[in-house]
Amino acid sequence: MPNKYSPSSTPLPQVGLRDDQRAIAEAIARSWRRCMVKGVDEQAPAEDQIITAQELAQRLEKNRLLLAQAEPEMITLSEQIAHTRSLVILTDNEGVILRTMGEGVDENQIRASLLPGASWSEEHRGTNAIGTALVERLAISVQGAEHFMAYHHSLSCSAVPIFAANNHLVATLDVSNDLNAPQQHTLALVKMAAQMVENRLFHATAEGEIAVHFHVRPEFIGTLWEGVALFDAAGQLQTINRSGQFQFGLPLDQDSLSARRIAFEDIFDESWIAFKQRGLNADVLFPLHLRNGARLYARASASQAPSAPKKMPPLAPRESAASLELLDSGDPQFKLAITQVKQVLDKDIPVLILGETGAGKELFSRAIHDASARRHKPFIAVNCAALPEGLIEAELFGYEEGAYTGAKRKGNLGKIQQADGGTLFLDEIGDMPLSLQARLLRVLQERSVAPLGGSKSIPVNFMLLSATNQKLKDKVAAGEFRSDLYYRINGLSVQLPALRERLDMARLIQVILQIEQAPQATLSEEVVALFNDHPWPGNVRQLHNVLRTAVALADGGVIGRQHLMQDFLDEMHAKKADAEPSAVGMTALPAASLKVQNDEAIRQAMLQHGGNISAVSRQLGLSRNTLYRRLKALNLS
Structure with a gap:
């Protein structure tokens, strides 16, 4: 009997959907049709498709550069969703999990299938965010019964494909959690993190002699959204990032641009010789017109791209700037x-x-x-x-x-x-x-x-x-x-002072926006008021995460209330941080009574949150490992 969610029996609703939502709905429908053609059994429990330890080791070595460049962004993404029971997942281009971070989902059987070595291709798992994102080459969320296999109906998953230079598909980045705890902005956060990984991979592998950085808006040059094209000495395009392909109007559905010889003059309404006569000064912005008359702003410099072999040590996280x-x-x-x-x-x-x-x-x-x-x-x-x-x-x-x-x-x-x-x-x-x-x-x-x-x-x-x-x-x-x-x-x-004690909130926000390469972003008056009134229990890290997410959701423009995460807004109604036990408050006691007071604070927090380890860890300012050790000593684990 057809599943009630099957596209063959019930067309997916299209009314009232945004373009991106409609594209996802259509992609899920296509995926279901593929699964039915291939005879995937939607009612059967999914056997764990896990490769051998030897094959996993080979895949990890093959993807060493990808893993190195993805690690900082996975850490950042994990911090952004730390308040949820979510798992950040990196796969290779066949849907095999290479790396995971986070707490994961509650159900043991599902959690076991989200470990490194497990395959989440459509062939093995039916319609799912990872496998379908790889086939469709599209950022996608798959919720509950949208999964083809009933075994996965308890999951909410959001995956984004990752492309290396010249549009070569290399991986997916995914966040998976329990269906009863979906996050409003999860897909937007994963998109931003995947874009950062793409940028890292591009700069670590792209080759060429002259780099041109460009965007239709000059303030976006040097940010996450800039286009970057590298040309050889004769003015032939060697490689280009995805943002650049989009701005140039080049097709995004081919595996490589290397088969086509694209000259500088085929793109821009200017000769290569005249362009080089401008001089290569990375500090100078200038207008540059496309052949269709559209105007971009650009800067050019001698490329710092690596030569073969294309393996490099991992870049430092963005914060090192x-x-x-x-x-x-x-x-x-x-x-x-x-x-x-x-x-x-x-x-x-x-x-x-x-x-x-x-x-x-x-x-x-x-x-x-x-x-x-x-x-x-x-x-x-x-x-x-x-x-x-x-x-x-x-x-x-x-x-x-x-x-x-x-x-x-x-x-x-x-x-x-x-x-x-x-x-x-x-x-x-x-x-x-x-x-x-x-x-x-x-x-x-x-x-x-x-x-x-x-x-x-x-x-x-x-x-x-x-x-x-x-x-x-x-x-x-x-x-x-x-x-x-x-x-x-x-x-x-x-x-270091707590954020609620600092006197430099406005300037600190600008510093973080600069670190996030979004100095053009601004805050609405309502958001400024919210920031000034907020207790900030997570301090600067929380402010950084809130701004990083808001910048992505606002697309670098004015940040409004609608761009703030719901858990941040919920905290406005919570008790002030100084009314709750914290690591600092707990330890600011005489040594003789320290252990007794700490133990009692843990007991009370466990009762208050019904044994929720994540909530207790956040309230007390303790790491999960430290909390587990103390619970074990108290016979509460």
Whole structure:
């Protein structure tokens, strides 16, 4: 009997749909027809289509550049949807999952099919966001019973195809969650993240001698939406990004433009010789007319594109563009922290950064690194609270071949050794297990590290930056943090103010818009008022995420209330942050009563939120791993 949602039995409604919604509805209808032609059984439970570990390893190696360029954007996307039970998923061009981030969905069977190695092609899963996005080459959301297979009706999924240079389809980026918790702006967020991945891939692989950056609006040059075309010395188009193809009117449905020889004069109403006579000055904007008479604005420069082989180390996340000077937006307390740090730069003095969760500690640490003499060396960040306790040691210190069951054949270089010559940033160091604190202390004293399973110590030289949202002195008094390690990492401690305490909101917003490459965006008067009244429990990180999302939804224009996420608006009606227990409030107690008060706060929060780990973690300002450890100690897990 046909499924009641089958396009063969019930046409999908088209009335009142926007163009993008209509395109998605039509794509889903086409997908259902393909599934029925291929004989996919819509009522049968889906067998997990999971490739072997060896094949997954081969695919991961093949897509090493993609993974490196996608990682920062997946992290950003995960932060934007951290308040939901969602999973961020990266697949290859066949729909095989390569990487996941986030908490995932509740149903165990579905969660098992969303792990790396699982295939979500239409052939294996029927109509679904990942597989259908690959076939249709279209950003798409598939909700509940829109999935062809009944097994997937509990899911809400949004996927966007990712293209490399010259329109070559390489991957999809997807967010999946439970159907009962769909997000209003999920597809827009995934589109933005996928565009950033495309831009990273383009700049990491595109070849050509002269780069032309262009857009019909001059303020969009240098932003996420600019077109970029690279030409060889003779003026032949070598490669172009997707935004450029769209602006030039070139077809987007072909796998490659390389078969066509397109000359500069075929696109622009100007000769190649005359264009080069303008001079290659990346700081100069000039008008440039297409052959159809349309006017663009452009800037040109000698290309910095790589030559073959086309493998490059991962780009730093966008936040690394923020220098100490850029972060100095006028708040006296923040300015004091910057001044103090500048006085100890390059003097081998470890810096401990204090502040509430989301106050900008990692952003500040990256700015310190960029201001130091080590800025051209690696910046290695380790979140001591995010890693499972059993993996922290291997991640930090590395391991030799055969160090333990499941270890990589050739061993693994630890984060400490990766930071040699550069900067090691230990975020949430207050959550580091006591057993590892002793090993870290030895590394800092001896300036050498011994990988697990190895007998040889390897010299290392790095700048040490640490951060915490906890009162480490109280943890020392409670026996939860080593006093000798505390004094070793605390050469200089700087306090970053909470956002609600800062006096530079307007300037800070402009700094974030500049980091997001959207300095032309503006805020409506209503949004300004909302920002001024908001309690900002997530601090600068929350402000950054709210603005990043709003910029995408407003397409770089005026940001209004309609561009703000619903959970942000809901917080306007919540209690003020100082009326709720927080990590800072909890630890600002005498050491003797600290543990008792912390335990009681956890018990009360668990009762208040019905055992919802994510909600308790957000309220108390604790990482999920730390919360799990404390619940286990309280026999509440």
